[in-house]
Amino acid sequence: MSRVLVTGADGQLGKCLRDASKSYNEHTFVFVNRTQLDITDAESVKRYFSESSFQYCINAAAYTNVEKAESDEANAYLINAEAAGNLAEVCKEHGTKLIHVSTDYVFDGEKGSPYLEEDKTNPISVYGASKLKGEAYIQEKCEQHFIVRTSWLWSQYGHNFYNSMLRFAEEGRDLKITTDQLGTPTNANDLAEALLGIVAADNDSYGVYHYSNEGEATWFDFAEAIFTHSGKLEAVTLEKTDHYRTFAARPGYSVLSKEKFFRHFEAPRLDWQESLKKLINNQ
Numbered sequence: 001m002s003r004v005l006v007t008g009a010d011g012q013l014g015k016c017l018r019d020a021s022k023s024y025n026e027h028t029f030v031f032v033n034r035t036q037l038d039i040t041d042a043e044s045v046k047r048y049f050s051e052s053s054f055q056y057c058i059n060a061a062a063y064t065n066v067e068k069a070e071s072d073e074a075n076a077y078l079i080n081a082e083a084a085g086n087l088a089e090v091c092k093e094h095g096t097k098l099i100h101v102s103t104d105y106v107f108d109g110e111k112g113s114p115y116l117e118e119d120k121t122n123p124i125s126v127y128g129a130s131k132l133k134g135e136a137y138i139q140e141k142c143e144q145h146f147i148v149r150t151s152w153l154w155s156q157y158g159h160n161f162y163n164s165m166l167r168f169a170e171e172g173r174d175l176k177i178t179t180d181q182l183g184t185p186t187n188a189n190d191l192a193e194a195l196l197g198i199v200a201a202d203n204d205s206y207g208v209y210h211y212s213n214e215g216e217a218t219w220f221d222f223a224e225a226i227f228t229h230s231g232k233l234e235a236v237t238l239e240k241t242d243h244y245r246t247f248a249a250r251p252g253y254s255v256l257s258k259e260k261f262f263r264h265f266e267a268p269r270l271d272w273q274e275s276l277k278k279l280i281n282n283q
């Protein structure tokens, strides 16, 4: 039995972890949101860990606004890099295993075939660079770490592409959706199960891992699937574009190879469309 601390509990992944944890009665979970534990406040983090002991800490707290990060570099680095590093230091001091979530945006997208954990990183956005720096701090400060890179997270919770598309359908919008990126939409509920799979395995296979749903898609494919499977295709006008302007550059290709993860841990292995249908049918 482990005591597991989850930071960033009110975010999309934090909420999915809360739901998924209900099937893991053998473990005790403590969920803390930003108000209860601000991970940038090193003193509070130290105090928190000295008052309770945890076998695992799952860091679901992050600065995730990819666009805003371009003009808010200091905050992106503070949360994604410095705070992740502080958390790693405190985990090391208390013998807590740190499960940290990172991103496909640490890659530049030039590879053209699924990225392996050891492939060369080369972020092309502030967000990606800040997340990569966080990985480096964790690797340096806490040997007992599991860094799990994932991609294109969506779920029933929070601000994400899936919820935006459903809202646009309600509003009957005309939409132009980009075809210039290829990646894998990942249901954050499946990622939550995968992270809890690490806790359940309770082994010492520390290191960097990739986890996402299976298959690949453009954002246009993802939008079309959301509208099709939710029966809302008629509610919108959907058009492809290959030049959607954004502040932040994004990798043109960011499909991740998941083989290493599945060699060490149990987790849902679902095609992104299957996972999408499953969630829509259960809502």
Ligand SMILES: NC(=O)c1ccc[n+]([C@@H]2O[C@H](COP(=O)([O-])OP(=O)(O)OC[C@H]3O[C@@H](n4cnc5c(N)ncnc54)[C@H](OP(=O)(O)O)[C@@H]3O)[C@@H](O)[C@H]2O)c1
Binding pocket: 007, 008, 009, 010, 011, 012, 013, 014, 033, 034, 035, 037, 038, 039, 040, 059, 060, 061, 062, 063, 064, 079, 083, 101, 102, 103, 104, 131, 150, 151, 152, 153, 154, 158, 159
């Ligand atoms: N979303 C994606 O498409 C995607 C893709 C690849 C990887 N990831 C990674 O997946 C992880 C989970 O992302 P998500 O989609 O669940 O993000 P999210 O919904 O934005 O949740 C992040 C949570 O962290 C909290 N937070 C921010 N600063 C904090 C601080 N200083 N102390 C404590 N909590 C803080 C946020 O609170 P506030 O709302 O108050 O700021 C929010 O509740 C992140 O590591 C992200 O980088 C995400």
